[in-house]
Amino acid sequence: MSNIDKWRKRAAQIVGQENLITENSELIPFSHDEYALDTFNRMPLAVVKPATEEEIQEIVRLCRELKVPLTVRGGGTGLSGGCVPAEQGVVLSLERLNSVVDADPANHIITVQAGVALKRLYEEVDKMGLYFPPHPGDEGAFIGGAVATNAGGARAVKYGTIRRFVLGLQVVWADGRLSNLGGKFIKSSSGYNLTDLIIGSEGTLGIITRVTLSLLPRPGAISTLIAPFDSVRQAIETVPDILHRGILPTAVEFVQHEVISCAEQLLKKSWPTHDGSASLLFILDGRSEDDLLAQAEELAELLESGGALDVLIAESPERQEEILALRSMIYEALREGTVELFDICVPRSEIAGHVEFVKEVEERYKIQLPTYGHAGDGNVHTHYMRKAISNGLLGAEVTGWQQLHQQVREELFADAAARGGVISGEHGIGRVKREYLVNNLGAVNVEVMRLIKHALDSENILNPGKVVQQY
Ligand SMILES: Cc1cc2nc3c(=O)[nH]c(=O)nc-3n(C[C@H](O)[C@H](O)[C@H](O)COP(=O)(O)OP(=O)(O)OC[C@H]3O[C@@H](n4cnc5c(N)ncnc54)[C@H](O)[C@@H]3O)c2cc1C
Known part of the structure; x- marks a missing residue:
């Protein structure tokens, strides 16, 4: 029996056959996220849908034992290819982990399982008479995915990104052990901040199973x-x-x-x-x-x-x-003609300069790069288009967009770095931007990231090939 057949048999024993997908036609939706090109898409060998934290632990142990790479999937709304499976890998979908664990209005805190969709989270918080400010554009995202990418959105100028609201996480590590990080308290000077390490780690260091969030009173x-x-x-x-x-x-x-x-x-x-x-x-x-x-x-x-x-x-x-x-x-209107939506973030004082640079690139290559963004926090969205826009409507295919794509991406990323910015302010690095991280953050920083990955997941079980290339 091949390794993957063994894996399928034992995974079915853990979650039940009905929560294991192996049919090709049913696997297709798990082969991509919302990134427009199919360059990085890959079919998983199976999709498993555990219902409890314990089942997740067992699945991770199984993956480690049989050396099967595992990629966690939240709402699949990512724009960087982050939840696309690794070669010969499987997907763990969090859709069944969707309970509110603890609603605590007196402390302005809610704890939910990682598979709760943002739409539902806003409803639950509303029922508590409170307010959760971070609002990334697609409410189909899960809270676990939003934390794993440190999602932002328009309200970050006043309230910050999701990181500012995460008080605690429950995490399953690559060896199957489970930890509770942080908790229902505001202050901690107690050792390394592992909660912050997991936020934005895109499923490469641990699987987030629960999230504890601080909430605010509703604005009047x-x-x-x-x-x-x-x-x-x-x-x-x-x-x-x-x-x-x-x-x-x-x-x-x-x-x-x-x-x-x-x-x-x-x-x-x-x-x-x-x-x-x-x-x-x-x-x-x-x-x-x-x-x-x-x-x-x-x-x-x-x-x-x-x-x-x-x-x-x-x-x-x-x-x-x-x-x-x-x-x-705007995103929806341009979606059909979009090849890539950049989410560069520069210091506020550099936004105008960066937007003018984008204009200069447009003119030099005679292409359209529709640009808009968050003027308060420096996060600029530029669409690389494969369709021309005329009077607000998408038109003909742009000739040669394929040849220019990488060149334009490199130029925009280089401009962001030169202005002291980053290549991703909110969508994450995933697979799509991995090769560009070293030029942005420097070899030492990326090397430290690889060392952390190696220390926490020496067998490269969790989402290998994303964010950084592992050892
Ligand atoms: C129309 C549209 C608008 C958007 N607007 C915004 C915006 O304004 N701001 C913004 O920040 N983003 C935005 N996004 C991007 C996307 O919605 C966010 O990145 C979102 O946070 C991803 O959540 P998800 O659950 O869909 O994650 P997925 O796409 O499922 O996964 C993203 C990454 O997180 C990992 N992951 C998922 N769940 C877990 C978990 N429980 N534990 C560990 N790792 C996990 C995956 O492995 C993957 O690497 C937008 C996307 C679309 C399509």
Whole structure:
């Protein structure tokens, strides 16, 4: 009997035959994530769906014994090929680990299993009358996946990325042992911070089975403002001054009007203004309407003195929803023509320079690189396109996009590094960006990462080939 046949037989004994997939047609959805190209896709030899932490431990021990590489899959919404299985590998899906373990409103804390989808998490937190600020764009992601990639989203400018809210994790290590890291406390100076080591480790160091999150009181009021500017540089350059004055918006997004047109076409809704070439979108939150009004007035003054052509406030909650939907549907509108969505993060003061560099690359290669992003935290999204955009609609295939893809990627990543930034601010390195990490972080840092990987998983069982190339 081959190794994989032995593995399948014993895995079925652990989780039950009905929770083990081996049919090719049913394995296909587990061969990819949301990365657009199929370059790194790979069929798993099987998919296993454990229901308990103990079953996960047994599966990991089995993988280690039979030397079968194992890749954890959350919601599969990743954009870096992170949950794509290794060669001759299997996938462990967390979809059945989806319970709320402990809802503790008095301490503003919730503990959930790693397979809880973000949509459900927001509902549960809402029932507690509390607020969980991190909001990556796809609510189909699981909390375990979001922690494993240190997901961000637009609200990071005020609230930080998901890392800031993780108080504790339960983890199954590569040898099958289980640990509880951190806990329901705010402070700890007790040894190395293993919780932080696991956050963002993309399934390469341990399997996250439970997550303990700190929550906040709900904001009393929310408001949305739009300010158009003649140029994107002018728009972005107002942001440091605003933050310096102590106004801390929940989100500050920049959008170029030619890009937002695509979402307008998709949703058949209109952005509040097309004056100038770019807009800043602000979301403010506060304890009360009065608090919000004071913030909005001061913000409007600063925007006008920074050259805003207008300052528009979304009056009704419906109009607010509409504007936010337009911003968040840009990805959807461009998805069909997108080859890769970059998520470079640079210091705030470097955003305008990086966006102008992107423009220069567009002109040099005569391609379109629609760009928008989080002006408050330096995270810039650029789409590498295989389809042309005209009047907000996707058109013909761009000739030669395949030849230019790598060149453009290298140039954008080099520009990010030169500006003191990173090649991934929120999506993770996965398989897609692995080769570029060393140029970004330096040989020493990547070597330390490989040593950590080796120390925790010497047999390379957990998600081999992702983030760094293991020994
Ligand atoms: C439309 C769209 C919008 C998006 N917007 C954002 C955004 O605004 N901000 C942002 O940060 N991201 C965004 N993303 C990317 C994606 O949603 C995030 O990376 C998300 O956090 C991935 O979660 P997942 O459960 O889908 O993980 P998967 O794709 O299933 O896995 C991602 C990685 O985490 C590992 N992993 C998953 N679960 C675990 C676990 N329990 N233990 C250990 N490792 C695990 C996997 O092995 C893999 O390496 C967007 C994606 C899409 C498609």
